[in-house]
Structure formats: structure tokens, C-alpha cells
Amino acid sequence: MNASSDVGYHAQRQARWHYGEAAFWLVVLACGFLFPTRYLIMTDILRLALFAMSLDLILGYAGIVSLGHAAFFGVGAYAAGLLALHGIINEPVLALIAAGLAAMVLGFATSFLVIRGVDLTRLMVTLGIALLLEALAERFSNITGGTDGLQGIEMQPILGEIPFDMFGKAGFFYSLAVLFVLFLLARRIVHSPFGLSLRAIKNNPLRAAAIGIPVNRRLIAICTLAAFYAGIAGALFTQTTAIASLDVFAFDRSADLMLVLVIGGTGYLYGGLVGAVIFRILQEVFSTITPQYWQFWIGLVLVVIVLVGRKRLHRWVLYVPNLIIKQVVGRKAAVAVPESDA
């Protein structure tokens, strides 16, 4: 077997659906039926998961550290809010796509700034863009509602059929459907040759360029796509909560997002989903212990994760499942440690 077919073989094997993945999504779907009183928090988790998946696309696959991902989330949120408030696009699914596209345009425009320079410059530029947008939203308060936010948004029924109910049931299944569709798309993309080239860029941009990968164009493409995802997450936020306020751009949102992804692990798409669940549970636990100071414990979790080391942590977490698989199936562990991070 020559080298290139070998690479292709491994890539295809990785791209195949595993039983574990199907089980994961079944469990998520089952949650919708098992906990009918918890729709609001579960919708929240789904939104966060989608948002984290968006960051995973650029951080886990392309290795771009962004501190201002909330910018795209915010643009999506406000776009969806304004579209619904002024009755421009009433149908939620169409509005969702329109909001995603709005964020995508911003993502495309800013990607040219992001691909310039090194890590630190990227951090600064992404952070700067988010702060700039927050300042803009505050400045044009006649459009955005300023610190009060957009109020009185009334969502029309989804596809003209299913109305949003006050328990958030429709919102939950709607979010789940959106998340799943976008997940399928992301999964297809990261396992395509395009996705593989992104990983090559992340590992070593210079070598990637030397084997003929157009580094800058690929980075622009993935930034644009990630912005689209973040925009959709923001639009979902507005549509399911019927509110959009200035805090969609807040730095805390971007920082929390990093934590979500770090808890879940980057570079295998499920990191955001798993991380979102754990993060929300942690947040709930901490805010019941110390309502005002939960941020302290979140910070502590971050510090501990970094000091212990993310790789080591993931190995510990996967130790027991791998042991069980080894015993039961009798072959080498199937649940692998996610790829090393940026």
C-alpha cells in the first residue's frame, strides 16, 4: 500500500460513523422526552454547544485563538431580532439563515485582519472587533435598543406550522434540529480534503504552504464558515429567548466559550457539545453554592485544567471507558484521546 492511499484509508476510516456517535445523538434526543420540565436550560445548552462548535472549527481545526467570537454571536442575535421585530423575514428558519449570513459577511471581512500576524495580534484583533461592535451597538441605541436591548420580539411559528410555546418545547426541538443539521455539515467538512488541509495548516503553516495548500484562502474560508455558525447560534438565542441585549457581545461570553471548549476538548467536534453540558452543570452547581461569586470557581476550574494539562485530563477521563471497552470487546481502545490542541 503506498503512502497516499494509506492516508486516504485512514481518513475514510475516521470519517465513518461510529456506534458511539449514533448513541450520543439518541441520548440527546431522549433527553427531550425524559425531562419535559427542563426545556429552557436544555435549549440553552444546545445553543452553547452550537456556539462552541463554531469556535472549535477555527480553534480545533485551524488553530486560530480567538477572544472575540462573541462578535459573530452578537451580530447573529441582533440580525435575527431586528428581522423579527420589523417583520422583514417572519419565518424563523429563513430568518435564522439570514442572520447566519449577516454574521458570515462580517466573518469574511474580519478574516483578512485575523490571518495577518501571530497569535497575540490575532487575540488583540478578535478582542478588538468584539469590543468595537459592542461600542457600536451601544452608540446606535435607536436601532439596537441600547442597554435595554431589543424588546417585544414576537416569533412567528416555525415553517408556518409549529408555534413557539411558553415551556420551550418547540424551541428545544427546533434548536436540536438546527444543531444536528449544522453538525452533519461540519462533520462532512472537517473530514473532507478541505478539513484535512486545515489540520495541516494548524500543525505547521509553513510546511502546509510548501505542499501546495493555499494557507490564507483556507483560513479565510474557515473563519467565514465559523462566523456563519456563530451567527446561527446567536440567532437561535434571540429566537428562543425573544430578547437581544448588549451582553451578547460581552467579553465574558467569549471567555466562557473558551472554557466550554477546553472542558470538552478541541478538534473532534463533540468537544463543544460535551463541554456545554458540563459547563452548564458546573455553573448551576457553583451558583447554588455561592450565587454571586460563581465566577471564582469557574476561574479556578480554568486554572486547574491548564495546570494539570488538557491532554492528561482527557486521558484520565477516558481511562475508565477505554478500560471497559478493552475488557468487553477485547480489542484496542476505540475511544481515543482527542487530537492535541492548538
Added chain:
Amino acid sequence: MTSILTNLFDGVAYGMLLFVLACGLAVTLGLMNFVNLAHGAFAMAGGYVCMVLVNRMGWPFFAALPLAFVSAAAIGIVLERLLYRHLYARSHLDQVLFTIGLTFMSVAAVDYIQGSSRVFINLPAALQGQFDVFGVGIGRYRLMIIVICGLLTIGLQMVLAKTRFGSRLRAAVDDPRAASGLGINVPQVFAFTFAFGCGLAGLGGALSAEILGLDPYFPLKFMIYFLIVVTVGGSSSITGPFLASLLLGIGDVAGKYYVPKMGPFVIYTMMIVILIWRPNGLFGRTAAR
């Protein structure tokens, strides 16, 4: 005309303050290539120490300032030896996560100990009010800041340029490997510089309570300012961040005065434009290696 001069004066005071706050960060970034987003936490620590000493224990303001420096430096050296030094070789992502975590912890901890409202330091009467020089309003407090920060800057420049420690530090910034090959104890130089930078931040925090406002969210609110100073100014010399601080201070004050509606818009735009134009900073050779 006089309003321009007054603004210029305020801008210079503001810029000098930013320089004292941020120059420690420039060294951390330049010497160890370490992204320390928690730098503002040290400034906040110094500010709160000064506040407690002056307001609660009745110390004179000028006696409390050195203590703000010492306490922030002490916290700095403890954290450096315990935590930071394990992370120098790690990726930028790890460093960012770690320091964001520290920032969150410091915000919540100060909120817990001192409450979430803004605090003020009782100033001696000699520092309050302003006087006119040819019609230009000069605030006494701001004048004092310019004097203190100006002296500090000159002192720092002298230490860097003339002393043995300064040349070691410069050698270590230029090329840590070659420097350690020549027998310079780079980690020790770094630990000392880190503590000194934290101390300066603490002093800056104490001085800035009057102008920037001191509350538990200080490290988050001003993080971007410190980073702007360092990224725009570069970290290869002390003059780069100094000029960047002045530019930022004057730009911010002028922006808030002449186009108040645009708010912080002016600086962010300025920063993004400068970073696109020169990704390694205006004066920097290597903002990050």
C-alpha cells in the same frame, strides 16, 4: 485653544499612568513570550491595598503608595514561583486560559472581600482641585501623576541602559538562549522583572483609583488597554510602550472630549488599523516571537 492644551495635559497624565500600569506586561511578553491577561489583577491588588491603608487605617497617601508597590510585587513573585513558571513553555492558548481564569478569580475574590461598588481613596487636600497656568487648567492630582510617572520612566530607562542588571535583562530579551549560554540566569532575571512589573502595576493601580476608577472589574475593563499598549508599542524597548501609552492616553481623552458619542470607538479603531498596518507594533521588532 486652552481646552486643547488642557486635554493634552489630561491625555499625557492618562498615558503616563497607562505606561506605569502596562510596562510590566511589556517585559513579560517580550522576555518570556508569555501572554498575561491577568496583569490588571496586580494593579487592582495594589489599588485596594492603598485604599485599605489610607481609608481604614489612616495612613498618609504618600506612605501607602510604596506599600501598594511592595504588596503587588510580593503577590507577583509568589504567583510567579508557584504557578506562572510552569507555563512559559506552553502554548499561547494555555496561557490565555490560565490567565483568564486568574482574572476571574481575582474579580470574584475582591468582590467578596470588598464589595462590588467603586471605591475611592481619600486624597490629601494638597492634591485636590486645579490651578491655572496661562489659562490652562492643570489638575494637581494629574500633575503629581505626571511627575511620579515621569520620574519612574526616567529611572527605568536609566536602570535598563546603565546598570548591569539592565544589560542582562536586555540580553535576555534579545535572545534568551544565547543569554543563558553566556551565564545569565534568565529565570532569575525574569522572576525579578516579573515581580517589579507587578509592583509597578500595583503602584499604577493605586494612582489610577482617582482617574480610571477602582472596582472589582478593573482587570477586565482595562485588560484591553494594557494589551493595546504592549502590542502597539512592541516589547523590544521601553520607549515603544511609552510612546504607545502616550498616544493611547491622548487619543482616548481627545476622543471622549471631541466625539463623545463615539465613546471607546476611537481607540479600538486606532488599534485595529495600527495592527493591520504593522502587525508587530508601531515601534516593535518582535511583538511576539
